[in-house]
Amino acid sequence: MNSLVRFEPKTVTEVAESIRDAATRGRVLRLRGAGTWMDVGHAVQADAELSLGAFTGITSYRPEDLTLSAGAGTTLAELEAATRVHGQWCPLFPWGDDRGTVGATIATGTAGPFAAQLGRPSTLALGVECVDGTGRVIAAGARVVKNVAGFDLTRAVTGSWGTLAVITQVHLRLRSQPAVDETWALAATESTDATVRAFADGPFAPLGCERVSAPDARELGLGAARWLVRIGGNATLVAAARGAIRALGVAYEVDARTWNAIRQRGAPAARATLWRWDSLSSRLRERFDPARVLNRGLLGEVA
Amino acid sequence: MTSLAAQLGRIVGDAHVIARATQLLVYRSDALPGLQRAPARAVFPGTRDELIEVVRVLAAAGAPFVSRGAGTGLSGGALADDITLLGLHRLKRILALDPIARTATVEPGVVNAALTRAGAPHRLHYAPDPSSQTACTIGGNIAENAGGPHCLKYGVTLDHAIRATVVLPSGEVVILDRGDVARDDGTQGGYDLLGAFVGSEGCFGVVVDVTVRLTPDPERVCTLLADFTRVRDAADATSRIIAAGIMPAALELMDQPTIEAVESSVYAAGYPRDAAAVLLIEVDGAAAGLDDDVWAVERLCRAAGARTVRVAHDAAERARLWLGRKKAFGAMGRVAPHLVVQDAVVPRSMLAELLDDIAAIGDRHRVRICNVFHAGDGNLHPNIPYNAHNADESARVHAAMTEIMTRCIAAGGTITGEHGVGLDKLPYMEQLFTADTLDAMCSLRAVFDPERRANPGKVVPVRACREWHGVASTRHGARAGETR
Numbered sequence: 001m002n003s004l005v006r007f008e009p010k011t012v013t014e015v016a017e018s019i020r021d022a023a024t025r026g027r028v029l030r031l032r033g034a035g036t037w038m039d040v041g042h043a044v045q046a047d048a049e050l051s052l053g054a055f056t057g058i059t060s061y062r063p064e065d066l067t068l069s070a071g072a073g074t075t076l077a078e079l080e081a082a083t084r085v086h087g088q089w090c091p092l093f094p095w096g097d098d099r100g101t102v103g104a105t106i107a108t109g110t111a112g113p114f115a116a117q118l119g120r121p122s123t124l125a126l127g128v129e130c131v132d133g134t135g136r137v138i139a140a141g142a143r144v145v146k147n148v149a150g151f152d153l154t155r156a157v158t159g160s161w162g163t164l165a166v167i168t169q170v171h172l173r174l175r176s177q178p179a180v181d182e183t184w185a186l187a188a189t190e191s192t193d194a195t196v197r198a199f200a201d202g203p204f205a206p207l208g209c210e211r212v213s214a215p216d217a218r219e220l221g222l223g224a225a226r227w228l229v230r231i232g233g234n235a236t237l238v239a240a241a242r243g244a245i246r247a248l249g250v251a252y253e254v255d256a257r258t259w260n261a262i263r264q265r266g267a268p269a270a271r272a273t274l275w276r277w278d279s280l281s282s283r284l285r286e287r288f289d290p291a292r293v294l295n296r297g298l299l300g301e302v303a
Numbered sequence: 304m305t306s307l308a309a310q311l312g313r314i315v316g317d318a319h320v321i322a323r324a325t326q327l328l329v330y331r332s333d334a335l336p337g338l339q340r341a342p343a344r345a346v347f348p349g350t351r352d353e354l355i356e357v358v359r360v361l362a363a364a365g366a367p368f369v370s371r372g373a374g375t376g377l378s379g380g381a382l383a384d385d386i387t388l389l390g391l392h393r394l395k396r397i398l399a400l401d402p403i404a405r406t407a408t409v410e411p412g413v414v415n416a417a418l419t420r421a422g423a424p425h426r427l428h429y430a431p432d433p434s435s436q437t438a439c440t441i442g443g444n445i446a447e448n449a450g451g452p453h454c455l456k457y458g459v460t461l462d463h464a465i466r467a468t469v470v471l472p473s474g475e476v477v478i479l480d481r482g483d484v485a486r487d488d489g490t491q492g493g494y495d496l497l498g499a500f501v502g503s504e505g506c507f508g509v510v511v512d513v514t515v516r517l518t519p520d521p522e523r524v525c526t527l528l529a530d531f532t533r534v535r536d537a538a539d540a541t542s543r544i545i546a547a548g549i550m551p552a553a554l555e556l557m558d559q560p561t562i563e564a565v566e567s568s569v570y571a572a573g574y575p576r577d578a579a580a581v582l583l584i585e586v587d588g589a590a591a592g593l594d595d596d597v598w599a600v601e602r603l604c605r606a607a608g609a610r611t612v613r614v615a616h617d618a619a620e621r622a623r624l625w626l627g628r629k630k631a632f633g634a635m636g637r638v639a640p641h642l643v644v645q646d647a648v649v650p651r652s653m654l655a656e657l658l659d660d661i662a663a664i665g666d667r668h669r670v671r672i673c674n675v676f677h678a679g680d681g682n683l684h685p686n687i688p689y690n691a692h693n694a695d696e697s698a699r700v701h702a703a704m705t706e707i708m709t710r711c712i713a714a715g716g717t718i719t720g721e722h723g724v725g726l727d728k729l730p731y732m733e734q735l736f737t738a739d740t741l742d743a744m745c746s747l748r749a750v751f752d753p754e755r756r757a758n759p760g761k762v763v764p765v766r767a768c769r770e771w772h773g774v775a776s777t778r779h780g781a782r783a784g785e786t787r
């Protein structure tokens with residue numbers, strides 16, 4: 001992979017030119033953000049790599065609106081740092097780690113352990129700027145939290161693994177951090193599995209609830225198999241939730257950073273190898289990248 | 304050769320096909336005033352198989368059609384201009400309701416509030432709650448990606464849609480899902496075809512059935528009414544509440560003209576008539592800690608200048624406060640025979656500024672603007688009661704609306720948050736989106752409906768689609784010079 005010619009366009013226009021040029025020459029481009037998702041799908045027989053390395057940085061952040069826009073190549077770590085000082089979260093927290101880019105997170109639709117409460121990429125992306133396989137420069141969505149103007153290109157592009165368009169910028173919904181945020185570890189046994197799951201579905205609406213296998217738990221210094229439960233809210237709510245957790249079994253509080261290790265261990269989704277290629281999906285690919293310039297073969301489509 | 308109406312009658316029974324102009328009169332409008340189109344015929348399938356067969360017959364005839372639920376849409380999206388109207392209101396069966404999985408599978412004609420009623424014995428409800436929820440259908444909600452007051456916390460229609468069976472305009476039946484959620488058979492992975500379909504305003508196909516998420520009723524609900532002597536202060540309170548990290552279930556603003564209309568009607572909710580604006584704020588969730596949020600909201604409202612903050616103490620008082628909000632549009636019927644319910648979204652922090660600008664626009668065009676909207680989302684509804692039969696007044700209303708839309712676009716906002724583009728907002732699409740983006744929207748539509756027979760002429764202006772240059776006319780679109 002590393003021996004490939006790498007394009008690093010500096011502007012959206014240059015991205016469009018690279019794509020049109022590749023289409024004309026019948027070449028295939030492999031898209032690269034931080035390079036952390038390169039081996040998750042099927043192999044891509046690329047002629048060149050198109051890096052989003054030049055599209056970095058936060059382009060707009062209005063804390064009072066809980067929205068943020070950033071270049072696709074911006075790392076999650078950078079977004080985390082920028083939002084933290086305002087008591088906010090970039091709520092993607094995908095499986096993997098924060099060296100990954102926001103563009104790749106949206107492009108691969110990679111969710112994480114808090115998605116049920118904080119939202120999935122497909123719900124947090126308010127808009128994308130991208131260039132499709134025909135070189136069209138698309139600005140979909142807006143920096144507003146509700147929007148039904150026109151057909152929803154943001155939804156089509158999010159989670160499409162770069163096979164419809166190259167994302168250059170994303171508009172995201174943010175969340176306020178809860179006043180109190182605690183993570184509790186509980187012994188995972190057959191009897192606690194059901195009760196913890198019921199707790200997760202209950203009124204306390206925990207931010208995350210993950211079962212950590214015994215080998216992982218040992219590596220993380222948690223001893224035996226554990227449930228990790230993250231609760232957030234005002235002090236009264238968290239106190240009540242804490243009481244409810246303790247009623248489920250022997251529980252102790254752990255550092256919230258444990259979640260970073262959990263996310264790193266989370267299996268990169270095998271979704272890219274089990275892609276549903278029905279007639280509509282093939283037509284979608286055909287309409288947006290007829291020459292199969294972008295990530296050809298990654299999703300296992302029959303040529 | 305047999306007429307199309309006769310062919311359709313053979314499928315659904317002659318009683319469920321209308322072809323006489325006088326009987327079709329009722330289908331000339333949806334809830335958008337001032338815009339009417341006469342369908343050529345209307346057909347009302349009563350079963351899933353009939354629906355699919357109807358679409359196939361239309362496909363074989365190459366006939367364009369418009370699907371319609373309850374006709375409560377506010378953008379002219381359900382108008383059929385001399386083509387077939389496909390009415391779905393007879394398809395109103397709840398096919399399955401799984402209280403453990405918290406899902407329901409319904410036909411498109413099921414009324415929104417009926418689904419919530421069906422969930423009630425299990426302490427579940429269907430969260431998206433447009434103001435028309437007692438009449439509007441789930442199929443229509445899917446078509447428009449409908450919102451509602453409680454979408455602030457719980458999300459819009461798409462966030463509650465899991466899977467849909469859809470008959471494409473070609474007659475092909477497909478199953479759509481989000482792609483990023485595991486399917487019942489354990490597989491996962493695919494384009495977000497359901498995400499593309501929801502909100503496509505009937506241009507991509509017809510819902511045969513849809514599986515939606517039901518939401519557990521909150522343990523506790525608390526509703527507050529805060530009143531302000533300046534609209535700006537109410538907008539400011541909204542920002543303060545969100546900035547404090549509180550996520551209310553709903554955060555609605557009503558201004559003085561709206562309060563006056565509501566309080567003069569049978570829906571009088573006890574809003575103070577002399578207030579410049581009221582905020583209706585609902586906080587819900589686990590019982591523990593809810594009071595803390597209520598106190599915080601009360602404190603923040605007072606800090607922003609609220610004159611009084613009232614907390615509804617029982618379900619009856621809460622219901623009364625909400626009735627005024629949900630029936631505000633109806634109450635405006637007292638003011639004038641017609642009502643434009645507008646819809647736009649701006650970044651929340653710009654609400655105060657935008658409301659000032661909207662008031663100035665209203666003054667300049669001598670129209671009365673009533674604001675009642677989802678402040679927490681920045682989703683404005685500047686409404687104008689007027690008489691559509693008065694050409695001068697209609698022209699002034701239209702001019703004011705155009706200015707408001709332009710102002711919202713300039714503020715980095717969008718032209719619709721939940722009502723859709725339909726016919727009404729077509730003229731603004733080229734202001735909002737680039738030519739490439741509109742052309743890409745046409746491509747997305749072509750994936751589902753390459754012949755553009757489903758709801759033709761809506762959402763994206765025909766001339767924006769390069770592939771169709773010189774092919775189609777604007778016959779089904781807005782007519783030039785039409786007085787609204």
